[in-house]
Amino acid sequence: MRATIIHGPGDIRVEDREYPSVLRGSDAVVRVSAACVCGSDLWPYRGIRETPEPRAIGHEFVGVVESVGSDVASLAPGDFVIAPFTGNCGKCAPCRSGVTVACEELVGWGSKDVHGDFVQGAQGEAVRVPNAEATLVKVPGVSDPEDSLLADLLTLSDVMGTGHHAAVSAGVTAGSTVVVVGDGAVGLCAVLAASRLGAGRIIAMSRHEDRAALAREFGATDVVAERGKEGAARVRELLGGVPADAVLECVGTAESMDQALRCTRPGGRVGFVGVPAGGAELPIGVLFAKNISVGGGMAPVRTYMPELLEDVLAGRIHPGKVFDSVLPLEDAAKAYAAMDQRKSVKVMLKP
């Protein structure tokens, strides 16, 4: 089969790899209908994270179950499924408490499972999924979704669940005043998540007209282009002199965390989901003096999937609009380049 391999900074190739098969009773093999490129995939692409040797890449996919192990009862060949960006067992204490990303048998796509067996990356034709019943979510009544629904479903694999985690971690509730830092796919989904949770005011910080337009479509009531002190002052002005109740930090840099803290009112909360890119700091003195809470981290998207899926299937939310480009898998290198150069917000890859 064909699979995307990163060889080093800027070096993405689609190569031939062995087609996966069921190795254990709890496995399923999923034929990928669509995958995509994540902002965090750009880190090794940009050389911010090292790539010591060529490796399979990609962690977001949806597809059709092809085969299942003998212990898999709730999934069958032909089922359309969504995979969260990590696999989990469903049985350990973290899984039972909903923090699936801290699973004791956590599976990273494109690396090895707890038994030492390889699991494929998501940007390829097929993936063996360990602990398939706990990991995959079946989409009821859907076998071959049309493009718009396919895009919506694919966002549940990561960006929509991650944006939702930012909103939940920041305590967004009906009437909250919200600021979203970051206008990438996660930031835009965070706007949608905040809107879905009933926020009263949502300020998207963006200086890109196309992204700002989508933010407005997703529920942003205001867009602020300024950054730093000026951005925080503008937020305060828009909110009648008081910073926001909840700030959703969807970038992961020192600048974005600083921006988030500047925009939070005393007693407010920052929900952060941007993978810390190094340098992001939490100044404990500021948190103490302003009584600002900080929560978040790697999103347990598997836990959020059922409720978000319900809204997608009912047509209440359309997070798939973050995809502004669809390319064949063979053009994975072009997809990375487009996202790296910010020509695209989010690129879907179809095998």
Added chain:
Amino acid sequence: MRATIIHGPGDIRVEDREYPSVLRGSDAVVRVSAACVCGSDLWPYRGIRETPEPRAIGHEFVGVVESVGSDVASLAPGDFVIAPFTGNCGKCAPCRSGVTVACEELVGWGSKDVHGDFVQGAQGEAVRVPNAEATLVKVPGVSDPEDSLLADLLTLSDVMGTGHHAAVSAGVTAGSTVVVVGDGAVGLCAVLAASRLGAGRIIAMSRHEDRAALAREFGATDVVAERGKEGAARVRELLGGVPADAVLECVGTAESMDQALRCTRPGGRVGFVGVPAGGAELPIGVLFAKNISVGGGMAPVRTYMPELLEDVLAGRIHPGKVFDSVLPLEDAAKAYAAMDQRKSVKVMLKP
């Protein structure tokens, strides 16, 4: 009148100062019935914080209203009142949202108010209280509390409200598993607060037998004397292999925050109220990977006072047991020395 003045590290003197009087319509003058020494008072005493010039010290007091300004309607001479460790206006946005410690007219006892007029320190005979109606809480039906009740009421000025803030910030709720880091007066009150909120299991980290005994009396189900990795391992063992849902950090050092994070389960929360003593860090990578939330800061004790007072007056909680010594105001220097040398948990000073 007599008032406690800090002149520099280790140099506490009780000196003569001018008796306060009402300066504005919203003022009240309170004759102090009891004050006390706070762990944070030890920082200038130990030279960790500078004392550039002699200054009045002390921020916890209860007492009797002596005189009020013309705008004060809800308080009258003879009322017994509790003062929070900072004064607040009750009208600004932070006050209205309950974060009284971020008040736009915040008053620190022993410094100047927003008009530039001096307000006395708490460790003295009397204090002028600006914005008296918003700041002071009247104790109904009490004019001259006996010693045990006096001690309970005095804790509402700071340590009990601060311990409660740690518990609230860490999300303690019925059935939570809780670890309390710090066995000073705030840590002990945090145990009591967690118990009051219905925690299922409360592990106090203490290596002092007398403090551990009081922690047990306040509701600790277990005491762990080990620290660092060993302490965290012991906590995990006591909780059946899973770290705690909620960890209450009541010290403020790098070591105590590290201890707190080690004791928190993935998806759990740290409530921190220890004034950061420098060096305390929040490792964002750990928070991200483990989905640990951190909240807290300077406690809005004024906001918590009514509900805690109700429990004190009903005899349901006795936080005043943290006082293990009562000295006359003239012996303030002895009180500081006893706390500095950890001979006392908390010393009450009576003018």
